[in-house]
Amino acid sequence: MYMASNNEWWKGAVIYQIYPRSFQDSNADGIGDLKGIIHRLDYIKSLGVDAVWISPFFKSPMKDFGYDISDYRDVDPMFGAIEDFDELINQAHERDIKIIIDQVLSHTSNQHPWFIESRENKINDKADWYVWADAKPDGSPPNNWLSIFGGVAWQWESRRCQYYLHNFLTEQPDLNFHNPDVRKAVLDNVEFWLKKGVDGFRLDAINFCFHDQQLRDNPAKPVALRQGRGFSEDNPYAFQYHYYNNTQPENLAFMEEIRALLDRYPGTVSLGEISSEDSLQTMAEYTADDNKLHMGYSFELLTRDYSAKYIRDTVSRLESVMTEGWPCWAFANHDVERVASRWSTNSVVNNEQVKMLTALLGSLRGSVCMYQGEELGLGEAAVAFEELQDPYGITFWPNFKGRDGCRTPMPWTKAKPHAGFSEAKPWLPVSNEHSERAVDEQVQDNNSTLSYYQAFLRWRGAQPALKTGEIEFIDTPEPILAFYRKVDEQTLLCIFNLVDTQQAFTLPELTLSECDVKHQSGSITNNVLQLSAFGCYFAEVI
Structure with missing residues (x-):
């Protein structure tokens, strides 16, 4: 069987994404947790994956379900305790499973102590740690930048009589990476987890760290080009070219700082999530010269376009610009409609298509991210408006129903309440269609999508050409x-x-x-x- 070097285990690796709220509940509160992941490590091992990427489990008010962090160095009690994470690392490593964790660096929660201090006045020690700007003479925001989650990207703060920038939710203020003290503090938080033994990081929205210091307006985008990459096309965010609120030249030097830190911990890896006006070009830039990120991935194959031409052209274009870096591809994640529904040819999940997509994704050059439930052929779950949790979906209902449909709990046992995910009512409902595709039903069926997933990944792992060719x-x-x-x-x-x-x-x-x-x-x-x-x-x- 082909084996990568110990320090480059990630090249050609299959990374299994776990959304911890929805993976396995161990304490009957309706929410998945770290002990639940530990309980399912043997299942993860049986899949044949090389690593798991765990979405945020840090202390958070949960306005964006963990992507609004109030303490980067502790586990939210909802998910357990720091000792549970230590146990997870140990148990995973005993099974030769690598652990990659999310790091949300560009912004914090508005409940983070840094922001609470920064907002008090203009002279405190953290006064310049976030992006603050004066109002225009008429009191309106400093420029026309928009939030991905709808509306302007500026929120008034009466304590300072200034606006602060939030590229995402109002409760997610953007850090000022032009301040070297911010960069140092952020990297110190990253190193905390390196010392705990993590094998790498998935870096959320990593091209959003820096902003244009001149606060120039983003230019308008022609109507015909207003197509989203990971956001709804009826979102006004698609009305602009986002030249100034993200993907600034200064960010490249910060990628080098991240890499220098990881190089002190051999065998660790960085995977950057990139969504820019030219995501493929940015992926190439952020992984160039072997001194920035190890890998990058984008939303380019998380779209609705399912033609051979689109897939071929997208991969070929990245190949033409990424001459030094290493790509990572995904067909699904926690932010987009599940691929079994999104690319279905007749709105019905087709098991044979699911198997083919597993093989296709696993055959592209690069590493692979596969989202929990892909192996079961789970389609997008229907979630009623009154059960929605995602603020994005609530804002844009009914044209866009948000991300809850891909975040519903994993179905483990068909006959158990809530398909074995929890003994209590889950935070999101378990779909009846998903219960029919529960793990216990598929593991005994040699023709199931799960059986195929396991068999294909075993075969793939022995093919040098598919790993690194x-x-x-x-x-x-x-x-x-x-x-x-x-x-x-x-x-x-x-x-x-x-x-x-x-x-x-x-x-x-x-x-x-x-x-x-x-x-x-x-x-x-x-x-x-x-x-x-x-x-x-x-x-x-x-």
Whole structure:
């Protein structure tokens, strides 16, 4: 089996994202917790993943469910105690599972002690730790910047008679990274978790750390180009080019500071979430020269476009600009509609499509993030308005229903109340459709999406070309996506049918050895491959 070096274990790794509120509740309060994750580590190990990424579990008022942090160095009692995290690290490492945790660096909660001090006046020790600005002469905000969650990105604070910047919720004030003391304090918080033994960090909205010090207005975006990447298209945020409120040149030097810190802890990794006007170019810049982030990922494959051309063009463009860094791809996460629904061809989850998408994502060059429940083929859950928790969804209802539909609890046992997630009423309801896809139902079914996920990842782990090889696309008509993955000792041909009807593909004039992969589908006659609906085909070039 192919093995990466100890310090580069992350290259080609499969990273399983856990949203802790919804993974497993251990104390019957309806909310998942760290002990719940510990309880399910054997299940995680059975998936064949290399690492887990755990969304925030730090102390927080939970206005944005943990992405508004009030204490970066402690566990919120909702999720347990710091000793539980220590146990989680130990138990995961005993199973050779790496632990990656979220770090939300660009902003804090408005309940963080730093902000509470900063807002008091203009002369305290933390006065310049956040982005403060005077009103215009007419009392309006300093510029036209908008919040991703709707409305202006400025909130008036009467104590200082100034506005503060919040790129996200009002309760998430932005830190002023132009202040070196802020950068030092932020990195000290990061190092706290490195000393505890974490293997890496997923860096939330990492391109939002710096702002334009001149506070220049963002220019308007033409109507035809107002398409969101990770946010609703009817959100006014899409009405602007966000040239000045994020992705500033100064941020590149901060990426180097992050990398210098991690280099002191060999084998640790940084994965940056990047959403900019040109996310692929920013990914390349933020991972260049082997002195910034190890990996970057964006929302470019978290969209509704599900054509072979779009996937091919997106990956090819990143390949053309990211000549030094390492990509990471995802089809789903806690912020977007579940891929089994989003890319469904008829609004119904199709098990064969789910299997094919598992193979496709696992075959792209780079590392892979897979979201909890993807292995079960979970579709987007319907959540009634009165049960919504997400402030984003509540604001934009009914055109956009927010992120609750992808955050509902994991179904573990079909026959148990709340599908075995909790003995109490969960913070979000468990979908009936999800209960039918519970782990205990799928683990005993050799044809389930879970069984396929496990089998494919086992096979993938033994293929050097899929772990670290180059990618070379073949020019194919819709709906076929085909490419080679190449490394010195191996070349694989990978072919995918993206639709629910049989498709023909003329194989290249090469000597091929068909791979022994579960869900391998298709018959060959006179060098023409007949791919079944949502079929995929792997062959080694010999």
